[in-house]
Amino acid sequence: MNEQLTEQQINAAGHLTIGGCDAIELAHKYGTPLVVYDVSRIRDQIRRFKKVFEANQVDYAVSYASKAFAAIAMYQVAAAAGAHIDVVSGGELYTAIKAGFPMDRVSFHGNNKSADELAMAIHHHVGVIMLDNFHETDLLSQLLEENDAKIKVMLRITPGIAAHTNKYIQTGQVDSKFGFDLASGQADEALEKVLANPRMEMLGLHAHIGSQIFELAGFEGVADKLVEVASHWQAKYGYQARVINVGGGFGIRYVSVDHPLMPEEFVDAIIKAIKTAVAKTNLDLPAIWIEPGRSIVGPAGYNLYTVGSRKDVPGLKPYVTVDGGMGDNIRPALYQAEYETVLASNPHAPIEEHVRLAGKYCESGDILSQDQGLPATKPGDVLAMLDTGAYGYAMASNYNRNPRPAVVFAENGHDQLVIERESYADLVHLDRPYEQQ
Known part of the structure; x- marks a missing residue:
């Protein structure tokens, strides 16, 4: 059986279960492609993050980075x-408002927030x-x-630390579209503008160095750098930072060659690094905030697909095609991301071949896996792709005018539809006919 599954996830019929629900029954009930979340895993990871902070006796916030997966139901679980x-x-903020999420626990990020988005944030407190950046400040x-x-x-701020990760998801290096640069004095100038504005209350400083990071060094480095900046600001401006926010980016296991630390181990190291650095300064220990996204929802998510066509060419790896693809998970095409996939009716089934798991989209690059070990499959079989909870549905599209899939939350053996499958009518409801003049 795949190492990322436990025996408790296999029921008496030998089927994969998600949140105690039979994956085959979910596929039949809701159709495929289908995104399913094990809600208890989401709650558990948030609980484990909180436990680390409480064990270290520091003020904190665990702020879910909702770009990983934003939906009314997800915000309700986080709340x-x-x-x-x-x-x-503005769309994520609107969704959070509709979910009744407490606005005082919302942070609004982005490198080009519009006037309308900022006005919405002000109006909803x-x-x-x-x-x-300076434009946004003004x-x-x-x-x-x-x-x-x-x-x-x-x-x-951009701390000048480039995480060891895909270049498209690095954000902490000097040459980045995000944040105020330190070395050039931009960060100091920005602080001066904020402190001079009686309508802005300066809470603290933030950095984010990237995503899917496996190494501690980057996080320990950014912790030291943020404390260094806070100490500099105290000495130069008499300003005491109340919060140091180190962002997120804690790596998760997607395939067998991935060996990340547990997400809470990253956080424990960050807390200890900040405590050690603060002890060498005149600062009071600020609250420590983190912004995990992938590590909260990634391992909790599954994409269910139904097998369709197959192409065999002598001497080449076969193509096994499913009814989804880059429209519901673009990460393999965009980042060359890798996932593991199992036969939902029998995750124990021995691997009999290695195939290219192809999507149905009209693109040669629509390959969900270039080398996926599978048992023998036939049209109609349900496959479950593991650890798809982050940036799958969030980046889904209607390419080729395909509807986006439904999303189901499963917990304690109960399943609930939280996002309906789009219909063909949904695809055209914003279209307007062209009337030639």
């Missing part, structure tokens, strides 16, 4: 678990705006004046 969330668009100042409002802010 019930006592988490904060961070949003990166969002907990903190993460300022990313725009927010103008909007606060127009609305006679005040708001908490944090400065996002």
Whole structure:
């Protein structure tokens, strides 16, 4: 059996279960492609993050980076678990509002927030705006004046630390579209602007060095750097940072060659690094915030597909095609991301061949796996791709005018539809006919 599954996930029929629900029954009930989340795993990971902070006796916030997967139901689960969330668009903020998420536990990120988005954040009393650049700082100042409002802010800085990860998901290096640069003095200038503005309450500083990171060194380095900046700001401006936010990016296991630390081990090391660094300064220990996304929802998610056509060419690896693909999981095409896939009716079945698991989209690059070991399969079999909970549905598209899949939450043997499958009518409901003049 795949190492990422446990014996408890196999029921008496030999089928894969998700949140105690039979994957085959879910596929038959809701159709495929289908995204299913084991909700208890989401709750458990948030709980484990919180436990690390409490064991270290520090003030903290676990802020779910909701760009990994944003939905009303997901925000409700995060709220019930006592988490904060961070949003990166007006759409994510609107979804959180519709979910009834406590706005004082919302952080608003992004490198090009519009005036309308910032106005929405002000109107709904969002907990903190993460300022990313001077244009945004000036725009927010103008909007606060127009609305006679005040708001908490944090400065996002680029710490000059490039995480060992895919170049497209590195964000902490100097040459990045995100944040205020340190070496050039931008961060100091930004702080001066905020401290001079009575409508902005400066909460602290933030950095994010990338995603799917396996090594501690980058996180320990950014912890040291943020404390160094906070100490500099105290000495130069008399400003005491109340929060140090180290972002997220904790790597998870997708395939057998991945050997990351447990996400909470990263956090424990970060807390200890910040405590050690602060002890060498005159700073009071600030609250420590993290922003995990992938590590909260990634391992909890599964994509269920039905096998369709097959292509065999002598001397070449066969193509086994499923009814989804890059429209519901673009990461293999975009990042060359890898996943493991099992036969949902028998995850124990021995591997009989290695195939290219292909999607149905009209693109040669629509390959979900270039080398997937599988038992013998036939049309109609249900395959379960593991650890798909982060950035799959969130990046889904209607390419080739295919509807996006349904999303189901499963917990304690109960399943619930939380996002309906799009219909063909949904695909055209914004279209308008062209009337030639």
